[in-house]
Amino acid sequence: MLEVKDLHVTVEGSEILKGLSLTINAGEVHAIMGPNGAGKSTLSAVIAGKEGYEVTSGSITFEGKDVLEMEVEERALAGMLLGFQYPVEIPGVKNIYLLKAALNAKRAANGQDDIPAPEFMKLIKDKIAQMKMDSSFLQRAVNEGFSGGEKKRNEILQMLVLEPKLAMLDEIDSGLDIDAMRVVADGVNSLRDQDRAILLVTHYQRLLDYIVPDRVHVLVDGRIVKSGDAELAKQLESRGYDWVVEESAA
Amino acid sequence: MSDVQSDVTRFLERLAERRAERAANGPEPTWIAARRQAGAARFEALGFPTRRDEAWKYTDVRAIARGEFGLAQDAEFSKASAAALTLPIDAHRLTFVDGVFAPALSQLDDLPTGVHLLPLSQALAENHEAVGGPLGRLTGVEFSPFSALNTAFMEEGAVLRLAPGCVVEKPIILQFLSRNGSQPVMSHPRILIEAGGRSEARVIEHHVGEQEAANFTNLVEEIMLDRGAILTHYKLQEAPIADLHVASIHVEQARDAHYTSFNLNLGGGLVRNDLISELNGQGATANFYGLFYGQGRQHVDNHTLANHNAPLTFSNENYKGILDDRAHGVFNGKVVVKRDSQKIEGYQSNANLLLSDRAEIDAKPELEIYADDVKCSHGTTTGQLDADAVFALRTRGIDEQTARGLLTLAFAGEVLEEVDLDAIAERVELAVAGKLPERFNLAGLVEAAVALGDE
Numbered sequence: 001m002l003e004v005k006d007l008h009v010t011v012e013g014s015e016i017l018k019g020l021s022l023t024i025n026a027g028e029v030h031a032i033m034g035p036n037g038a039g040k041s042t043l044s045a046v047i048a049g050k051e052g053y054e055v056t057s058g059s060i061t062f063e064g065k066d067v068l069e070m071e072v073e074e075r076a077l078a079g080m081l082l083g084f085q086y087p088v089e090i091p092g093v094k095n096i097y098l099l100k101a102a103l104n105a106k107r108a109a110n111g112q113d114d115i116p117a118p119e120f121m122k123l124i125k126d127k128i129a130q131m132k133m134d135s136s137f138l139q140r141a142v143n144e145g146f147s148g149g150e151k152k153r154n155e156i157l158q159m160l161v162l163e164p165k166l167a168m169l170d171e172i173d174s175g176l177d178i179d180a181m182r183v184v185a186d187g188v189n190s191l192r193d194q195d196r197a198i199l200l201v202t203h204y205q206r207l208l209d210y211i212v213p214d215r216v217h218v219l220v221d222g223r224i225v226k227s228g229d230a231e232l233a234k235q236l237e238s239r240g241y242d243w244v245v246e247e248s249a250a
Numbered sequence: 251m252s253d254v255q256s257d258v259t260r261f262l263e264r265l266a267e268r269r270a271e272r273a274a275n276g277p278e279p280t281w282i283a284a285r286r287q288a289g290a291a292r293f294e295a296l297g298f299p300t301r302r303d304e305a306w307k308y309t310d311v312r313a314i315a316r317g318e319f320g321l322a323q324d325a326e327f328s329k330a331s332a333a334a335l336t337l338p339i340d341a342h343r344l345t346f347v348d349g350v351f352a353p354a355l356s357q358l359d360d361l362p363t364g365v366h367l368l369p370l371s372q373a374l375a376e377n378h379e380a381v382g383g384p385l386g387r388l389t390g391v392e393f394s395p396f397s398a399l400n401t402a403f404m405e406e407g408a409v410l411r412l413a414p415g416c417v418v419e420k421p422i423i424l425q426f427l428s429r430n431g432s433q434p435v436m437s438h439p440r441i442l443i444e445a446g447g448r449s450e451a452r453v454i455e456h457h458v459g460e461q462e463a464a465n466f467t468n469l470v471e472e473i474m475l476d477r478g479a480i481l482t483h484y485k486l487q488e489a490p491i492a493d494l495h496v497a498s499i500h501v502e503q504a505r506d507a508h509y510t511s512f513n514l515n516l517g518g519g520l521v522r523n524d525l526i527s528e529l530n531g532q533g534a535t536a537n538f539y540g541l542f543y544g545q546g547r548q549h550v551d552n553h554t555l556a557n558h559n560a561p562l563t564f565s566n567e568n569y570k571g572i573l574d575d576r577a578h579g580v581f582n583g584k585v586v587v588k589r590d591s592q593k594i595e596g597y598q599s600n601a602n603l604l605l606s607d608r609a610e611i612d613a614k615p616e617l618e619i620y621a622d623d624v625k626c627s628h629g630t631t632t633g634q635l636d637a638d639a640v641f642a643l644r645t646r647g648i649d650e651q652t653a654r655g656l657l658t659l660a661f662a663g664e665v666l667e668e669v670d671l672d673a674i675a676e677r678v679e680l681a682v683a684g685k686l687p688e689r690f691n692l693a694g695l696v697e698a699a700v701a702l703g704d705e
Contacts, residue, residue, distance in 0.1 A: 048645050049644075049645070050641065051637075051641070071644075071650075072641065072644040072645055073644045073645075073647050073648060073649050073650065075645075076644070076645055076646055076647035076648075077647045081645070081646070082645055084642070087642070088638050088639055088641075088642040090636075090639045090642060090643070090657070090660065091660060091664060092657075092659070092660025092661060092662075092663035092664050092667070093639070093643070093656050093657060093659075093660040093663075094663075097656055097659075097695060097696065098643065098646065098648070098656070100695055101643075101646075101648045101652055101656065101695055102643075102646035102647050102648050104695070105646075105647040105648050105649065105652070106647050109647070114694070141660070141663075142642075158646060162646065162647070
């Protein structure tokens with residue numbers, strides 16, 4: 001589904017990703033782990049199309065299409081959604097407008113009409129309940145005044161409503177207490193599907209107790225230096241990253 | 251070029267005709283005649299303002315000066331079309347059609363004890379001396395040529411008096427309807443509000459009319475708030491696009507009086523608002539919230555002034571403007587802190603969005619401080635939408651134009667968040683969504699969401 005080949009990315013002149021390659025198939029959950037500054041967030045940001053990242057070489061394809069040639073919204077409409085580490089506060093834009101505009105954009109891209117109001121409301125209320133959120137939040141501005149946990153739940157809510165083919169979640173566990181983490185993890189697990197892939201970017205293994213990945217990759221200094229199954233994450237938890245760094249340098 | 255003097259003469263001739271009509275209806279109190287005379291004399295001396303006058307530097311009023319305006323003789327308006335224009339709010343209501351009181355479109359039953367709400371003509375007939383004192387006390391003929399002209403013509407408008415301690419549950423709507431008649435007309439309404447100590451009310455002043463109307467409204471409002479009175483004043487200006495609208499609003503606030511203004515300007519071809527508050531007693535607080543949306547060749551000029559005449563007084567201002575096409579906006583906000591008015595706080599901000607290269611804004615925040623222990627800030631920005639927010643919306647599959655539309659609507663929404671009457675906030679939000687350029691394509695989205703919100 002997603003194929004990243006020998007990706008080199010620079011930000012403000014310094015190279016962050018130095019030849020990253022990664023293949024994710026439908027139905028798989030991948031976790032990218034690594035020490036701070038390894039370039040973990042850069043990968044998902046480049047896939048989502050954030051400005052300020054220059055791809056100097058390499059390629060990203062999604063279902064065979066060249067992602068780097070696509071506009072930001074085209075990437076979302078193709079089925080790639082990024083859940084942000086620091087969700088942006090958008091004062092004045094009500095959540096309900098965002099969800100409706102995004103859902104209708106997706107439907108339009110699939111040749112469907114706008115979703116009828118009652119159907120939309122039912123869908124939203126189901127998903128809100130699933131994320132244990134209060135329905136009053138629909139009339140609130142996107143992320144404005146939200147706690148850290150509420151912002152993360154909101155990112156997952158958007159995923160539940162928009163049902164991407166590839167859900168990328170950047171440090172979705174940061175700043176969450178254990179209860180909020182369970183809700184977020186349950187939400188992510190409910191997205192698991194044979195037709196869908198999930199990419200988790202995380203610094204800590206803790207999240208992976210709740211969302212068990214099929215593949216774990218260790219990112220060090222802009223390259224994936226080691227890959228394994230969920231067991232690798234546990235090793236990293238107990239032994240830290242240094243041994244992987246040393247192993248890769250050897 | 252039209253001759254400036256002949257413009258003034260034309261208005262004075264119309265005044266003379268009106269005076270003759272009134273004389274046929276019997277005698278009037280001499281003080282009214284004298285004040286009208288003083289207004290006429292002042293107007294004649296001043297003439298219409300020109301762009302050489304500092305206060306009118308960015309606003310050209312020749313469309314008014316050159317107009318051939320009659321005076322409405324009746325208040326006929328079909329009930330059905332009035333109903334379509336009236337705010338769907340359970341309220342006490344006074345309606346004026348082209349300045350003429352319309353009893354049939356008013357709702358004055360069930361006024362609570364302590365609330366006196368009546369047309370000026372009736373207040374004058376019942377007890378003219380009670381009106382004579384406050385009328386013109388805040389807005390004299392010296393204020394501007396338009397206040398002088400208003401005084402020269404004054405005969406109708408709204409009088410609201412609240413007894414001390416009177417809390418009015420329902421909003422009070424002062425509705426001004428503009429008709430599409432055979433000839434453009436002008437009206438010079440007065441609004442007089444006297445709120446007793448600790449009284450509380452919400453007043454909605456609503457200007458709206460028939461789409462093709464092209465009339466001139468020249469309004470003077472005087473609002474006197476006694477100790478601890480609380481007044482929220484919505485001015486919802488949705489006048490027809492060819493209407494000309496000039497309003498001078500003067501507020502006087504005693505100790506602990508709170509005045510909150512929502513100056514929401516969506517309509518009118520040429521609009522000028524002057525909003526002035528005199529903060530005369532400690533604890534007096536004035537909130538000025540404003541929103542203006544201009545498109546086509548609309549011209550909207552807002553001048554505000556907060557006079558901190560006493561220590562421990564507070565003013566807070568937030569005006570937002572959105573301008574499209576060749577619209578022109580003016581924001582001039584001034585905070586004046588008098589000598590020895592210590593420990594005051596005066597905050598002012600103005601932000602504008604230009605949706606077209608040919609739209610124009612002239613923004614001028616001003617501070618004059620003659621005390622040393624004060625907290626004041628002011629700023630004005632004319633800017634761009636938050637790029638991070640645009641990106642965040644696009645990552646959800648929302649195209650860039652719709653994202654910009656949502657953010658532009660949100661820009662207006664920041665003012666509406668303060669509005670505690672949902673019917674007004676929703677109406678304005680829908681109106682703004684509907685006015686936003688087609689490329690943003692928001693109307694359906696927002697309409698549906700508002701309907702959903704009602705569930």
